[in-house]
Amino acid sequence: MMVLLLNLCCEDENKNIVNTQRIKGQKFFFQYDFVNEAWGHQHYGWVVDSTGNVCRYNLPQNLNDQDALGWTTAEAMNQILAEHGEDCYQIDRDELNNHIELIPEASNGEVVSLGHTACDAGTAAYFVLIYDPDKDRYQHVLLYQWGDFGFVNQSDAAHQLTQWMKSI
Numbered sequence: 001m002m003v004l005l006l007n008l009c010c011e012d013e014n015k016n017i018v019n020t021q022r023i024k025g026q027k028f029f030f031q032y033d034f035v036n037e038a039w040g041h042q043h044y045g046w047v048v049d050s051t052g053n054v055c056r057y058n059l060p061q062n063l064n065d066q067d068a069l070g071w072t073t074a075e076a077m078n079q080i081l082a083e084h085g086e087d088c089y090q091i092d093r094d095e096l097n098n099h100i101e102l103i104p105e106a107s108n109g110e111v112v113s114l115g116h117t118a119c120d121a122g123t124a125a126y127f128v129l130i131y132d133p134d135k136d137r138y139q140h141v142l143l144y145q146w147g148d149f150g151f152v153n154q155s156d157a158a159h160q161l162t163q164w165m166k167s168i
Contacts, residue, residue, distance in 0.1 A: 026050065026131035028077050028138060029100055032165060036122025036147075046168070047080055047129075052091040054168055055081055070140045074131070077138055091168070099164055102157040103128045107141045109155025116149055123147040126165045 033045035044058040057080050106128050125145040129138040144162040145151040152158075 025133070026129070026138075027074070028129045028131070029096075029103065030161070030165060031127045031129060031140065032125070032168070033127070034122060034124045036120075038120035038122060042122065047077065048091065048096070048168075049081070052093055052096045053081075053088040054091060055088045057083065070142075071132075071135075071137045072140065074136045074138060077129075099161060102161050103130070105157035106143060106153060106155050106161055109153040109158045111142050111151055111153045114150030114152060117146060118148055121147040123149070126162050128161065 027050050028047050029050065030048040031045060034042065036042040041059070043060065044056070046054050046056045048054050060080060060083060107130055123145060124147050126143040127140040128143060130141060131138050141153075142151055143153045143158045143165070153162075
């Protein structure tokens, strides 16, 4: 959980001008991730790629945690497909594109803490992903998190994306 808190503290350093043109060429757009260490190790989630594949993962061996500023290498993200590609299903292309259009607004939303919200619940988080081609990595921009500590991105686009992602 420390990673997310550091990411929030350094918000100004992380803000990039994100536009639809910039994100069109990336491979991954959305991620849901759940981790809980309270009663044994649990780690699962899914990513949505540029073709609309939703690929689930469970106990990924090579998915690196985010660094202190919320970045994950493209290699680690690609490993999800390599390990779990058979667990994919498809989102309609128009539906996917409509939600990709919301990423720039969501990436500029203010993230606020909901405080300590549970005990031993772990962390479930919804992210949009922003690719940095110069460093071949993805930044996770938080939309919503629940569990031991809660956070919410207050932009309307983040709310819309969270509701959509919960339906996946």
